[in-house]
Amino acid sequence: MIIKRGNIWHYKLQVDGKLYRVSTKQTGKKRAEQFEQVLLGRIKDGDEIQIKDKSPFLRDYLDTFSEYVRDRNGMANKTKEYYQAGVNFLREQSIADLRIHMIRKSDVETMQFPKDYAGSTINRVLRTLRRSLNLAVELDLITKCPKIKLVEEHQRKQTISGEMEETIMEDIAPTAKLAFTIMLDCGLRPAEIVALRIEHLDFKRMTILVEKGKTHKSSRFVPMSNRVRDALVEHLKGRTVGWLLPSNRIEGQPLQRQSLTQAFAAVRRARKLPKGTTLYLARHTYATDIMQETGNIFVTKEIMGHSSTATLGRYQHPALAGMADAINARNVRNAERNNTGKATKKSQSPVAPKGVHISF
Numbered sequence: 001m002i003i004k005r006g007n008i009w010h011y012k013l014q015v016d017g018k019l020y021r022v023s024t025k026q027t028g029k030k031r032a033e034q035f036e037q038v039l040l041g042r043i044k045d046g047d048e049i050q051i052k053d054k055s056p057f058l059r060d061y062l063d064t065f066s067e068y069v070r071d072r073n074g075m076a077n078k079t080k081e082y083y084q085a086g087v088n089f090l091r092e093q094s095i096a097d098l099r100i101h102m103i104r105k106s107d108v109e110t111m112q113f114p115k116d117y118a119g120s121t122i123n124r125v126l127r128t129l130r131r132s133l134n135l136a137v138e139l140d141l142i143t144k145c146p147k148i149k150l151v152e153e154h155q156r157k158q159t160i161s162g163e164m165e166e167t168i169m170e171d172i173a174p175t176a177k178l179a180f181t182i183m184l185d186c187g188l189r190p191a192e193i194v195a196l197r198i199e200h201l202d203f204k205r206m207t208i209l210v211e212k213g214k215t216h217k218s219s220r221f222v223p224m225s226n227r228v229r230d231a232l233v234e235h236l237k238g239r240t241v242g243w244l245l246p247s248n249r250i251e252g253q254p255l256q257r258q259s260l261t262q263a264f265a266a267v268r269r270a271r272k273l274p275k276g277t278t279l280y281l282a283r284h285t286y287a288t289d290i291m292q293e294t295g296n297i298f299v300t301k302e303i304m305g306h307s308s309t310a311t312l313g314r315y316q317h318p319a320l321a322g323m324a325d326a327i328n329a330r331n332v333r334n335a336e337r338n339n340t341g342k343a344t345k346k347s348q349s350p351v352a353p354k355g356v357h358i359s360f
Helices: 029-044 058-071 077-091 105-109 119-138 162-171 174-186 190-194 226-236 257-270 281-294 297-304 320-337
Strands: 002-005 008-015 018-026 207-210 220-223
Touching: 002 029, 008 029, 018 029, 058 077, 058 119, 077 119, 162 174, 162 257, 162 320, 174 190, 174 226, 174 257, 174 281, 174 320, 190 257, 220 297, 226 320, 281 297, 281 320
Parallel strands: none
Antiparallel strands: 002 008, 008 018, 207 220
16 A cells, blocks of 8 residues: 655555565656566565664654754753653653554543643643654654643732741741742842852842843842841851852852752642642742832843843943832831731832833
8 A cells, every 4th residue: 555645655564463664766757657567576485674763752753853962952951851852741641652653642642740830841741742752753763742631721810928927937048038038039040149259149239149140131130128138148058159059069169940940849748738739830920019009011131031121231221220119118018918027128219109101
């Protein structure tokens, strides 16, 4: 039986109960049929026909895909890390035991994920599988990629309340507590925090330089709240250079972000906090509070690193003081609401109007 794929005719051949698709390398149907008859005649005469099985097991093929991603010019390092994380998950799943031409839509739909996996994490695996199978099509290892539907990613609606914040602060490990405070008051991502160096801290201008963000567009200055300043001074103990959070295992390297998320997860389990309470929720809370305090979408996007920074000058951005004031005001309200009785230091920065306006 011959079939046409693109401009080339192929024939299907069953050997030892297994079906193969082999190219005739012919664009004309009659020539392809002649090619098929010659091959069938050779088989009938007892000739041994060597047919290469083009479809590897997914587990083995993922090595090819990883190499492709690693060597791809122009692909951002974060994207490469994204795909590699998806590859690592797929290797441990039963679907990895299938040959890639056997993977069907139903196999993908029945994949099992941990209950605490967010939609974005599941979609990372699905996107990795889809991209790897599309590459297999390009390499002519399979004829087509099955339809892989992504799951719905629910928008974060929860924020960290003052009461929840107090609970977390009481139990979390010191290093993770500092990271949690920076995320809650400055909006940094976990990966951005572990990449911080002491040289990025400007206590005179009360700013933090995020030099290595999620993308090259994420480089920015963020305002430093009074609480973060005090926590940093206590943590540094006179150190002036080096990683803000150095690794305890590998000398000269920063702490791994997994250490922070694991420490936070331990507190969540111990205090039986809601399932959606993750370390990243602190960043979401920061963005929510900034929006409520300033009402300025443009500045919020800029300070969160979601768009390119207008100016990375040597001086503080005119709007940064307003950002810090908003967070300082929130911290005061939380302290009063929780009846902590702790005195809150008065901000030394000039008070900016509540609504920050940008002129174009």
